[in-house]
């Protein structure tokens with residue numbers, strides 16, 4: 217998957233013109249290859265963590281004036297010799313320098329190959345390597361915080377400790393297998409039960425944290441729906457009021473649509489394909505219209521808005537009943553509060569229904585707070601461990617399954633079956649941190665990285 221005898225090279229900064237570009241070399245010959253094209257000092261005689269100014273030359277031709285930063289193994293990101301060349305950010309210069317380095321013996325890095333080497337050389341565990349990708353992709357404060365926490369190893373440390381405790385039990389049970397004829401019990405079943413309960417508690421909490429972790433990492437798909445003239449567009453504008461200048465249009469990640477992103481306290485609420493929603497909800501009287509329903513089914517939050525001055529209670533009930541979907545939280549918002557009589561307003565206050573005026577922008581903050589709390593049920597204190605990765609979720613779920621098999625068999629099955637179930641749980645736990653890996657798994661993870669990472 218990566219031959220660490222080879223020295224790899226790639227642009228580490230985004231492609232395209234910029235003030236500077238950083239080209240990264242990693243591998244045993246990184247320093248000698250960089251030195252072979254460098255006019256300035258002899259790089260092979262310099263210390264680690266130093267920066268050197270000079271020119272990159274191709275024969276007699278000077279390509280650029282650059283800074284070369286040296287990191288001598290193992291004190292680098294990949295734990296190999298690394299040189300980072302900061303050159304001027306012209307596509308032509310960058311390409312010429314990379315071509316030259318390849319001519320001198322380096323090879324183009326594959327996607328994620330730098331981080332793969334960091335993992336293989338023990339610099340990062342697997343969940344930390346994945347956190348690097350998340351950190352680079354982070355587009356909100358909350359997602360950056362979660363990725364950073366994972367990168368620091370918070371959650372793999374926790375799993376590692378659990379795994380070690382389980383390993384101890386596994387070896388005691390193995391020991392019992394060796395003495396099978398004598399019918400001895402080295403592994404105290406009550407203690408084992410206690411440990412498994414304890415481990416399960418942590419695992420279940422991690423599994424449950426995925427919902428929030430996923431919300432933080434990927435945002436919340438949100439649909440605003442309601443009858444024509446309920447005030448959907450006006451509400452959208454009111455909600456996006458301040459953000460518009462900062463995040464106006466973010467290209468959709470799943471389809472080629474434009475999404476409006478509403479950021480509330482660091483969480484991104486993606487208002488999906490709003491043009492489509494507007495169009496589709498025009499037919500909301502004929503509820504059951506497939507497209508609207510499809511959009512709602514794909515979202516986790518539905519903000520249903522109605523004209524409180526016009527809609528009858530029966531119509532309201534009918535709308536609500538037909539829009540409800542399992543797994544989709546519905547927020548009901550009465551609009552056009554400004555048109556209501558004081559008496560009706562009072563009735564609303566009593567009923568705890570959220571009523572706003574999208575036009576006058578009243579109670580928009582209350583609505584935002586409700587939207588936020590629909591996704592973030594408990595206060596975030598910034599220290600909790602959240603999982604955000606579907607691969608981790610699956611491994612944790614499988615761990616939980618094998619642990620419950622251990623529990624249900626603990627008093628009845630023989631040591632060899634117990635041992636098998638415990639081993640399986642250990643395997644799945646190990647998959648998360650990378651103690652247990654396969655080439656396919658690594659390929660799958662690192663191929664999702666960009667080249668240069």
Ligand code: GDP
Pocket residue numbers: 442443444445446447448449450451494551552553554555572573574575576
């Ligand atoms: P949509 O069809 O659901 O997108 O509704 P619009 O946002 O286009 O609003 C329909 C009409 O209702 C427009 O004339 C808006 O100005 C008006 N409107 C929206 N919100 C309010 C509100 O809170 N109070 C009042 N009085 N009018 C509103």
